[in-house]
Amino acid sequence: MNASYxxxxxxxxxxxxxxxxxxxxxxxLVPLLAIFGYLVYRGFGSLDWAxxxxxxxxxxxxxxxxxxxxxxxxxxxxxxxxIGVPLGVGSGIYLAEYGRxxxxxxxxxxxxxxxxxxxxxxxxxxxxxxxxxxxHFSAFAGGLALGIMMVPTIARxxxxxxxxxxxxxxxxxxxxxxxxxxxxxxxxxxxxxxxxITGIMLAFARVAxxxxxxxxxxxxxxxxxxxxxxxxxxxxxxIFVFAISPYEEWHRKxxxxxxxxxxxxxxxxxxxxxxxSRGVLKGSH
Amino acid sequence: MAVGIKVQNLxxxxxxxxxxxxxxxxVAPGKATAIIGPSGCGKxxxxxxLNRMHETIPDARxxxxxxxxxxxxxxxxxxxxxVRRRVGMVFQKxxxxxxxxxxxxxxxxxxxxxxxxGRELDAVVERCLTSAALWxxxxxxxxxxxxxxxxxxxxxxxxxxxxxxxxPEVLLMDEPASxxxxxxxxxxxxxxxxxxxxxxxVIVTHxxxxxxRVADFxxxxxxxxxxxxxxxxxxxxxxxxxxxxxxITGRFx
Ligand SMILES: Nc1ncnc2c1ncn2[C@@H]1O[C@H](COP(=O)(O)OP(=O)(O)O)[C@@H](O)[C@H]1O
Ligand SMILES: [Mg+2]
Numbered sequence: 001m002n003a004s005y006x007x008x009x010x011x012x013x014x015x016x017x018x019x020x021x022x023x024x025x026x027x028x029l030v031p032l033l034a035i036f037g038y039l040v041y042r043g044f045g046s047l048d049w050a051x052x053x054x055x056x057x058x059x060x061x062x063x064x065x066x067x068x069x070x071x072x073x074x075x076x077x078x079x080x081x082x083i084g085v086p087l088g089v090g091s092g093i094y095l096a097e098y099g100r101x102x103x104x105x106x107x108x109x110x111x112x113x114x115x116x117x118x119x120x121x122x123x124x125x126x127x128x129x130x131x132x133x134x135x136h137f138s139a140f141a142g143g144l145a146l147g148i149m150m151v152p153t154i155a156r157x158x159x160x161x162x163x164x165x166x167x168x169x170x171x172x173x174x175x176x177x178x179x180x181x182x183x184x185x186x187x188x189x190x191x192x193x194x195x196x197i198t199g200i201m202l203a204f205a206r207v208a209x210x211x212x213x214x215x216x217x218x219x220x221x222x223x224x225x226x227x228x229x230x231x232x233x234x235x236x237x238x239i240f241v242f243a244i245s246p247y248e249e250w251h252r253k254x255x256x257x258x259x260x261x262x263x264x265x266x267x268x269x270x271x272x273x274x275x276x277s278r279g280v281l282k283g284s285h
Numbered sequence: 286m287a288v289g290i291k292v293q294n295l296x297x298x299x300x301x302x303x304x305x306x307x308x309x310x311x312v313a314p315g316k317a318t319a320i321i322g323p324s325g326c327g328k329x330x331x332x333x334x335l336n337r338m339h340e341t342i343p344d345a346r347x348x349x350x351x352x353x354x355x356x357x358x359x360x361x362x363x364x365x366x367x368v369r370r371r372v373g374m375v376f377q378k379x380x381x382x383x384x385x386x387x388x389x390x391x392x393x394x395x396x397x398x399x400x401x402x403g404r405e406l407d408a409v410v411e412r413c414l415t416s417a418a419l420w421x422x423x424x425x426x427x428x429x430x431x432x433x434x435x436x437x438x439x440x441x442x443x444x445x446x447x448x449x450x451x452x453p454e455v456l457l458m459d460e461p462a463s464x465x466x467x468x469x470x471x472x473x474x475x476x477x478x479x480x481x482x483x484x485x486x487v488i489v490t491h492x493x494x495x496x497x498r499v500a501d502f503x504x505x506x507x508x509x510x511x512x513x514x515x516x517x518x519x520x521x522x523x524x525x526x527x528x529x530x531x532x533i534t535g536r537f538x
Contacts, residue, residue: 100343168380172444174341176394176451177370186397190384 039262043255051256056222056238062249066257068224069238070264072139075226076218076234077208079143084150084207085200089189091151092158092196097184099159107155115152120212122149127216139225139232142218146210150203157199161192197276201269208265211236235261287315287485288354288454290335295349297330297339304330306509307349312455312502317477317486319500319517321493323532327509328489329377332457335487336372337365353455370398373453377460379440381432381447387414387423390432390443394451409450417446418476438469445476456480458488462495474499493533497521505529 050065057064091111095104126145131137165188173183189196207213214220219231220241235257242254290312297305304327312318320328333339334347337358351358358368381390391410395401402409410427414420419442423435432443441461448456458477462470477499480486490496496503497517504514505526513526524530 166380168376168378169382171338171341171376172380172382172447173393173397175336175338175369175374175376176397176448177366177368178394178397179366182397187382191382193384 036262039255039259043252043257043259046252046256047259051253051260055224055233056253059247064253066233066235066238066253066260068221069233069235069257070260072218072221072225072233073208073235073261073264075228076139076142076146076214076232077204079140079228080146080150080207081200081204083144083147084154084203087147088151088154088200088203089158089196092155093162093184093189095155095159096162097188108159111152111155114148115156118212119149119210120215123213123216126213131217134229136229137217137219137231138229139218140228142214142232142234143228145213145217146207149207149210149213150200153203153206154196154199157202158192158196161195161199162188164195165191194276197272201272205265205269208268209236209261211240215240235264287483289314289485290455290487291350291352292335293350295331295334295347295351297327297334297347298345299330299342300344304509305334305347308511310504310511310514312485312487314485315481315483316501317481317488317499318502318504319496320487320489320504320506321491321496321532322506322512324491326506328491328506329459330509331506332374332459332487332489335455335457336374337368338374340365370394370451371453372455372457373448373451375441375444375448375456375458375461378464379437379444381435381440381443383431383433385432386428387430387432387435387443388427391446391450394447398451410446413446413449414443416449416480417442418472418479419443419446436469438465438472441465441469441473442476445473445480453484455485455487458486460489460491463491470495493521505532507532 048065050063051067052065052070053067054063054065055068056066091107095107098104099107122145126141126148130141130144134141169187169191170183173187174180178186214234214237218234218237220237221231221233223233225232239254239257239261242250242257245251292311293309295305295308296303308331320331322328330339334349335351335353335358337347339345339347347359349359353368353371356363356368356371358372382393385393388410389396391413392406395406395409411420411424414423419439422439423430423443432440435443441464445456445461461477462473465473474495477486477488481501488496488500500517502514503517503520505512505520505524505528507528513520513524513529515525520529521533524533
């Protein structure tokens with residue numbers, strides 16, 4: 001084997017590897033673009049002002065929209081985030097900073113199992129534990145189901161990101177006489193915040209499109225509702241109801257709803273990212 | 286004013302392995318004392334016991350008597366957090382807070398200890414950066430740049446300024462220049478020279494020339510024991526212990 005042979009080989013392998021990774025990246029984009037393109041194709045035509053401002057019309061009447069479902073989804077997701085984010089971040093902090101013992105292992109195991117529970121089972125569980133007891137469906141029950149589903153993802157992301165914060169930074173803070181709890185919040189959590197926010201957004205985007213856990217909890221509603229103790233419309237539920245109906249116009253509305261759902265999720269995730277990255281300093285990474 | 290440190294029979298462990306075997310020595314107030322010795326002899330462990338940082342490592346513990354001024358820091362009424370505010374520390378690798386500006390790095394100790402002093406903070410930041418010989422280089426970027434965007438030498442001086450802001454009486458430095466280039470190193474050495482007018486300085490170094498340049502006293506450690514401590518001049522010219530002589534003449538370590 002002579003030197004020039006090795007040189008050529010290296011050149012080829014290097015370029016081949018680069019080309020393959022490009023190809024893989026491009027292939028990831030294909031399904032996303034295809035789905036989005038198809039949603040636009042089927043749904044965009046049915047989007048009008050009424051879609052965003054009116055509630056659904058009864059069968060047979062044309063027009064109407066999904067305004068109550070859009071607002072209802074936002075409402076349920078707000079409740080879910082209020083439950084899932086503090087619980088998830090809190091248990092992630094526990095796992096990273098104090099969870100070396102047996103209880104830590106138990107929490108970690110529970111989080112992984114919880115992550116694997118099918119969403120329909122979560123819906124049924126909340127139905128049995130909350131809905132039956134309160135004797136009616138509610139936005140709160142829906143938010144609770146989604147919120148609990150957010151916890152494992154957020155907890156594991158928080159734990160992972162905190163563990164990546166160099167020990168030297170914690171020592172720097174402790175060395176200044178800053179108490180441990182304050183060091184965790186103001187130094188470790190703050191340093192890890194970008195990654196934790198990504199984890200939160202992943203969990204959020206995942207539950208935002210969930211239908212199954214809402215079937216027996218938020219239930220759906222053809223009218224406006226902003227009372228957390230009452231059944232509430234949600235975009236995925238409304239899409240589901242319209243999509244399984246026998247009416248051609250409702251099918252078109254379901255496509256439009258799906259398009260709006262995807263766009264709203266992407267918009268929510270992107271805007272949180274932009275706001276969060278504002279806080280990041282130049283040269284800090 | 287600067288305080289002295291009295292160490293009596295200090296022992297330290299990492300789990301079951303003992304790293305310090307009963308150290309007894311006095312650190313003179315308002316002077317720089319160097320700790321020298323081969324790698325792994327317990328220099329870092331020793332200084333980390335002086336501000337109770339040693340116990341932050343899981344399973345690590347220390348035992349013995351350490352007095353900072355009149356306070357027995359391992360006594361029952363003493364709190365680690367209070368001790369660390371009196372005894373500042375600068376680490377081997379510069380460790381500024383990367384998510385904070387230069388200003389916020391210096392202010393961190395006061396703010397996070399709940400001693401936020403509003404306008405006064407500006408003055409504290411300027412004074413500490415000036416003491417750390419960094420003010421002129423960063424005064425225009427105080428609130429614009431992250432602490433992590435500075436060069437290694439500047440970062441280390443930022444860490445010194447950050448430690449000074451808490452107004453400690455003692456400053457511990459664990460090989461503060463070993464990760465830096467020669468120019469930054471000499472800046473840090475000059476700095477240590479000026480700092481010892483107001484603070485009691487304990488500096489760990491494996492560089493004997495450095496000890497000879499900055500320290501009034503030098504202590505030689507070997508395998509977790511204090512072999513000899515004396516005026517720096519005496520240690521490097523006429524040490525009384527054979528092991529010290531072997532070490533400084535380069536026969537081992
Ligand atoms: N985190 C740790 N866990 C276990 N042993 C340690 C740890 N840090 C240091 N040691 C041991 O303690 C002894 C003293 O270490 P150290 O104080 O760091 O030495 P030096 O700073 O003089 O190089 C060494 O034998 C080292 O292996
Ligand atoms: Mg060391």
